[in-house]
Amino acid sequence: MIVNRRGWMGLGAALGLPVLGSHAAAAAAPRQGQMVHHVFFWLKEPGRAGDREKLIAGLKTLRAIPEIRELRVGVPAPTEQRSVVDSSYHVSELMVFDTVADQARYQDHPVHKRFVETCGDLWARVVVYDSIDV
Known part of the structure; x- marks a missing residue:
């Protein structure tokens, strides 16, 4: 059947x-007005053993920040290469906040500051895209 x-x-x-x-x-x-914070990292030395894993582990510590509603950490997916796809980055982080004010509190949170202090020497470039759900 x-x-x-x-x-x-x-x-x-x-x-x-x-x-x-x-x-x-x-x-x-998603709820209207929520903020999405998407960050892309390019490592200084992508071939150096452990750097990517150290960055990923550092990003995951950010889960301790209460204002973060959702946190995803990822690496480029093995999808079809097309002219509109940029897979040149090494690690990405996507966060969701209820408000822009919550994202501002995250920026000043001690856990975030510790992450920047301990992992900031790993990346050569960072690009941030912030948007509000409509």
Whole structure:
């Protein structure tokens, strides 16, 4: 027997199970006015053993800052090379804050300042993109 998506949803509803769909997507949607802080790092010496891992570990310490609603740390994905894709960076960080004021508090937080002190010598270039959800 072949059951399509609608069939599975109907079966789940008949059994009284919650159905994931547009309601789940709406619940996960960003809130208007939240701030997204996306930072890209280029290492001074990308070939030096351990530098990337030290930077990643340092970025993950920022999770201790209470104003951060979401923190993602990543490296370039092995996606198709296209003219609009810049994968020249070595590490990225994406943070979500409820407000611009929360992001300002993050900048002054001792954990953030410690991160800059301990990892600042690892990067040659940093680019920041800040945006507000609309």
